[in-house]
Amino acid sequence: MTPLSWLLGRGRVPFLIAIAALSVFFAVQASRVGVERNNESLRSEDAEQLQNQEELRRTFGSDDDLLLSVTHPRLLGPQGLRLLDELTRAIAAIDGVRRVYGLTTAKVLVPGAAGAEEAPLIAPPLDAGEVEERARRALDENPDFTAQLVSADRHTAGLLVEFEDRPGDFRYRGAVIDRVRALMREKGGGGVELHLTGVSVQTADVTAFIQRDQNLLIPLAVVVLGVLLAVFFRRVLGVVLPLAVNGLTVLWTVGAYHFAGYELNAITSLLPPLLLVISLAVGVHVFQRWLAGFPDIADPVERVEAALRSLSLPAFFCALTTMQGFLSLAANDMPAVQRFGIFAALGAGLSFFFGMTLMPIALTYVRRPPAGREVAPHPWMMAVLETAARISTRRPVAVLVSFSLLTVVAGFGLPRLRSNTDLVRFLKSDAQLYRDTMFIDRHLTGPLAVEFLFSRVDGKPLASLDAVRRLEQLERVVRERPLVVTTASIVPVLRQLHRAESGAGRLVLPEDDEQVAYYFDLLEAAPAQDFLRRLIASDFTRARVSVRIRAVGSYESAPLVAAIESDARRILGPEYRFVPTGTLYHVIHDSDRLVREQVESFGLAIALVVVAIGVLFRSLRFTVVAVIPNVLPILWTFGLMGYTGIELSTGTAMIASAVLGLTVDDTIHYLAHYRRAYAGDSAAAIRETTRAVGAPVTITSVALIFGFWVGCFGSFKPTVYFSLLTGLTFITGVVCDLFVVPATLLLLERASGRGGNERAAGTAP
Amino acid sequence: MLSILVFALVAAGGTVDTERILARGVVPEPARRVGEVRLIERGDSIVVQTLLYTKVLKRVVGEIRGKEERNWLPGAPGYDESRRFVAALEAAREAVWKEAARLERGADREQCLLIEFVAGPRHVVTLAVPEIDRKDGEVRITATRPLQSLDLSAEYIRRNMLLILDDSLHLGEGEVRQLAPRLFEGR
Numbered sequence: 019m020t021p022l023s024w025l026l027g028r029g030r031v032p033f034l035i036a037i038a039a040l041s042v043f044f045a046v047q048a049s050r051v052g053v054e055r056n057n058e059s060l061r062s063e064d065a066e067q068l069q070n071q072e073e074l075r076r077t078f079g080s081d082d083d084l085l086l087s088v089t090h091p092r093l094l095g096p097q098g099l100r101l102l103d104e105l106t107r108a109i110a111a112i113d114g115v116r117r118v119y120g121l122t123t124a125k126v127l128v129p130g131a132a133g134a135e136e137a138p139l140i141a142p143p144l145d146a147g148e149v150e151e152r153a154r155r156a157l158d159e160n161p162d163f164t165a166q167l168v169s170a171d172r173h174t175a176g177l178l179v180e181f182e183d184r185p186g187d188f189r190y191r192g193a194v195i196d197r198v199r200a201l202m203r204e205k206g207g208g209g210v211e212l213h214l215t216g217v218s219v220q221t222a223d224v225t226a227f228i229q230r231d232q233n234l235l236i237p238l239a240v241v242v243l244g245v246l247l248a249v250f251f252r253r254v255l256g257v258v259l260p261l262a263v264n265g266l267t268v269l270w271t272v273g274a275y276h277f278a279g280y281e282l283n284a285i286t287s288l289l290p291p292l293l294l295v296i297s298l299a300v301g302v303h304v305f306q307r308w309l310a311g312f313p314d315i316a317d318p319v320e321r322v323e324a325a326l327r328s329l330s331l332p333a334f335f336c337a338l339t340t341m342q343g344f345l346s347l348a349a350n351d352m353p354a355v356q357r358f359g360i361f362a363a364l365g366a367g368l369s370f371f372f373g374m375t376l377m378p379i380a381l382t383y384v385r386r387p388p389a390g391r392e393v394a395p396h397p398w399m400m401a402v403l404e405t406a407a408r409i410s411t412r413r414p415v416a417v418l419v420s421f422s423l424l425t426v427v428a429g430f431g432l433p434r435l436r437s438n439t440d441l442v443r444f445l446k447s448d449a450q451l452y453r454d455t456m457f458i459d460r461h462l463t464g465p466l467a468v469e470f471l472f473s474r475v476d477g478k479p480l481a482s483l484d485a486v487r488r489l490e491q492l493e494r495v496v497r498e499r500p501l502v503v504t505t506a507s508i509v510p511v512l513r514q515l516h517r518a519e520s521g522a523g524r525l526v527l528p529e530d531d532e533q534v535a536y537y538f539d540l541l542e543a544a545p546a547q548d549f550l551r552r553l554i555a556s557d558f559t560r561a562r563v564s565v566r567i568r569a570v571g572s573y574e575s576a577p578l579v580a581a582i583e584s585d586a587r588r589i590l591g592p593e594y595r596f597v598p599t600g601t602l603y604h605v606i607h608d609s610d611r612l613v614r615e616q617v618e619s620f621g622l623a624i625a626l627v628v629v630a631i632g633v634l635f636r637s638l639r640f641t642v643v644a645v646i647p648n649v650l651p652i653l654w655t656f657g658l659m660g661y662t663g664i665e666l667s668t669g670t671a672m673i674a675s676a677v678l679g680l681t682v683d684d685t686i687h688y689l690a691h692y693r694r695a696y697a698g699d700s701a702a703a704i705r706e707t708t709r710a711v712g713a714p715v716t717i718t719s720v721a722l723i724f725g726f727w728v729g730c731f732g733s734f735k736p737t738v739y740f741s742l743l744t745g746l747t748f749i750t751g752v753v754c755d756l757f758v759v760p761a762t763l764l765l766l767e768r769a770s771g772r773g774g775n776e777r778a779a780g781t782a783p
Numbered sequence: 784m785l786s787i788l789v790f791a792l793v794a795a796g797g798t799v800d801t802e803r804i805l806a807r808g809v810v811p812e813p814a815r816r817v818g819e820v821r822l823i824e825r826g827d828s829i830v831v832q833t834l835l836y837t838k839v840l841k842r843v844v845g846e847i848r849g850k851e852e853r854n855w856l857p858g859a860p861g862y863d864e865s866r867r868f869v870a871a872l873e874a875a876r877e878a879v880w881k882e883a884a885r886l887e888r889g890a891d892r893e894q895c896l897l898i899e900f901v902a903g904p905r906h907v908v909t910l911a912v913p914e915i916d917r918k919d920g921e922v923r924i925t926a927t928r929p930l931q932s933l934d935l936s937a938e939y940i941r942r943n944m945l946l947i948l949d950d951s952l953h954l955g956e957g958e959v960r961q962l963a964p965r966l967f968e969g970r
Binding site for chain 2: 535
């Protein structure tokens with residue numbers, strides 16, 4: 019008794035019991051999978067990056083403050099200042115907030131009896147009639163606050179909300195954000211506008227969107243796939259069995275994901291709907307083969323065995339190529355992409371396992387429906403397939419020329435393709451965070467900040483005239499760059515200190531080293547250490563420079579950072595280091611790196627697929643025929659992206675590797691059947707293959723297309739583009755399988771001048 | 784600025800040669816220490832000693848000046864002595880600063896100054912440059928180099944001592960009477 023016979027016979031019940039038990043385990047695991055509340059897995063594990071980021075966090079605290087803008091028609095008048103004061107106090111009282119910086123809490127250094135001393139920027143009382151004049155004067159005399167805590171037109175103020183440091187706990191930030199938003203609803207209106215932005219807001223909103231997408235997309239995908247299966251197979255089993263395979267695949271994969279200790283994020287949240295779609299193919303092929311093949315076999319178990327035997331090898335290699343395509347993503351530096359690739363590959367493997375075991379076992383309990391019209395594909399589908407076969411056999415040259423021209427046209431679109439990760443524009447334009455961030459960008463300041471660590475190469479303190487002068491000069495140059503709104507560092511504090519100590523009246527740096535050294539001594543002894551720690555280390559060996567920039571993506575911010583680094587090398591010289599870091603820089607750096615690595619992993623995916631097909635068919639010609647028509651659709655898709663301005667980003671960069679392993683499945687099935695059907699006449703074999711394999715290929719492709727298009731209802735633009743373009747690539751993939759593959763096979767036969775002896779000799783194309 | 788955390792009364796452990804430390808505390812607070820204030824019994828004199836060791840001596844002296852100006856108003860008794868004390872203090876600070884300024888960048892820029900208000904057979908304010916060492920969290924004076932000595936009125940010195948003790952060690956007159964009754968002899 020063969021293992022297959024045992025499985026389909028006496029082994030059915032024990033196997034089903036084992037699967038059921040494990041399914042319960044994975045179901046429990048899957049029910050507990052959570053959503054990440056930080057973005058750790060979306061950042062690369064670049065050692066130098068992590069080290070700089072850790073140094074920033076350890077020395078200066080986190081850089082993910084909240085920025086709340088407050089727009090009031092008379093902002094600096096008594097009512098506006100009272101509103102600011104109320105908001106400041108209310109937010110400062112929220113559990114989880116360490117401090118709020120705003121106009122009503124800002125301090126300046128003024129001359130005092132013993133030297134410089136702190137005083138409120140806007141002296142109380144804030145409700146006096148002439149407070150507006152006092153406030154304007156204070157802001158004019160202290161221009162460093164503009165574009166930080168107040169806009170240039172004095173209508174919009176900014177409140178910078180600093181979180182308490184609670185390592186490992188990210189939930190409290192969501193609670194703070196909810197409370198701030200509640201305050202915004204309470205205080206807004208009547209000419210008052212409030213807007214909130216920040217990395218933590220983005221993280222919180224993304225978490226909510228992911229949960230929303232999970233609740234929407236998975237049921238929607240099940241409905242769509244169910245409808246498609248019902249349309250194609252027109253029988254209950256044709257819907258239930260493939261969906262059961264899908265469901266178990268998703269359950270086991272998500273369960274394993276949680277068991278491994280991971281949570282879903284913006285990338286891996288694509289896994290459940292993706293798995294629902296990609297796990298359909300095996301079940302559809304098995305069911306279709308059982309339904310329409312081997313009409314002469316009466317015994318149900320023998321029929322299932324025959325169907326499995328004819329499918330097992332191509333199905334195995336289909337699963338293998340799909341897994342290879344996803345596993346190539348594991349070479350990426352970003353943990354989220356690695357996990358996506360690994361678990362998508364696991365899902366592909368599991369769907370093969372369930373499709374080749376559970377479905378056949380279930381079919382052994384079912385009597386085969388009578389052959390005839392009921393099991394034939396739809397007439398319209400057969401008409402399309404017949405037409406495709408006719409065109410590709412009668413006009414193979416025209417087919418290849420047409421598709422080549424299309425490839426050339428797409429090729430011109432490729433150079434227009436650009437890599438851009440834009441955390442703000444990832445969201446749809448009606449998302450609150452998008453609207454808030456763009457408002458702040460237009461009316462107050464740059465909502466994004468790139469952090470730099472400034473230090474001496476020899477590690478000595480920065481308490482020297484040379485260091486502060488160079489830093490001041492660098493900041494002046496950086497501020498002139500178009501995307502830069504403002505900068506923040508210890509330099510304005512030193513200028514204020516010098517003005518207060520010397521009584522000079524102007525905001526300039528001191529003239530000599532002695533004064534600079536004394537001012538650093540004063541800073542060391544100052545009471546406002548918490549504020550100073552945001553700007554300079556306690557031993558003065560490292561300083562932080564925050565560069566606030568416009569809301570742009572990595573396409574613009576990456577060259578800007580490179581330009582700032584170049585400015586720094588020129589102005590600071592070799593004695594100093596000026597290193598970019600911070601949350602935004604991580605995203606910039608990682609997104610560009612991700613796209614580069616996607617190109618590399620796509621190359622790896624192609625190589626793996628080529629090897630797999632070469633092993634399966636043991637024919638160089640078949641390998642070439644299989645690979646080229648599956649690379650073309652990907653090329654066309656990226657060309658289309660170039661023409662339409664859809665950018666390569668964290669989401670869309672994964673299309674190539676994800677799609678390659680899936681589109682080649684149909685080609686493998688096609689070529690496997692063609693090889694069996696070939697008897698010396700390529701055109702006849704093509705017609706037979708297209709009729710026989712075309713239906714399940716079309717069914718699975720249509721299911722993949724509509725299954726992926728469910729993602730178009732997602733909350734993130736990259737998800738929408740990924741889903742839309744992947745579906746589009748499957749369409750062109752099917753077209754290539756029905757036209758390019760047959761045309762190529764026919765022309766290769768003609769070119770080789772082969773006749774009818776190749777099959778007997780085992781050398782058929 | 785000179786708010787203080789008061790230590791417990793030290794008996795034998797606080798004795799340095801012929802001195803007995805009756806109370807002491809850091810100024811202005813442990814996290815931002817710039818020096819110490821001590822109430823000392825030295826022979827038949829009571830001394831309020833302010834030991835300053837800070838990089839911002841200029842500011843500390845500025846704050847002392849500010850307090851003197853608030854406590855000793857023009858035209859009131861003690862005003863002239865206060866002015867003399869402040870002038871001597873500024874001169875001492877300048878002298879200490881000049882020595883520190885000669886140090887290379889990166890060297891320890893801490894400046895030390897010792898101010899003593901002495902009430903006894905002689906009422907005097909002395910200014911000196913101390914040498915200190917730090918051991919087990921304790922700061923000890925190992926040597927002093929006198930800068931200036933001012934013979935001022937007993938009323939000025941005694942009142943200033945009480946003001947310093949109140950401001951720095953939060954000791955009211957009643958508590959000082961209990962610690963150092965000799966300070967009030969002859970009043």
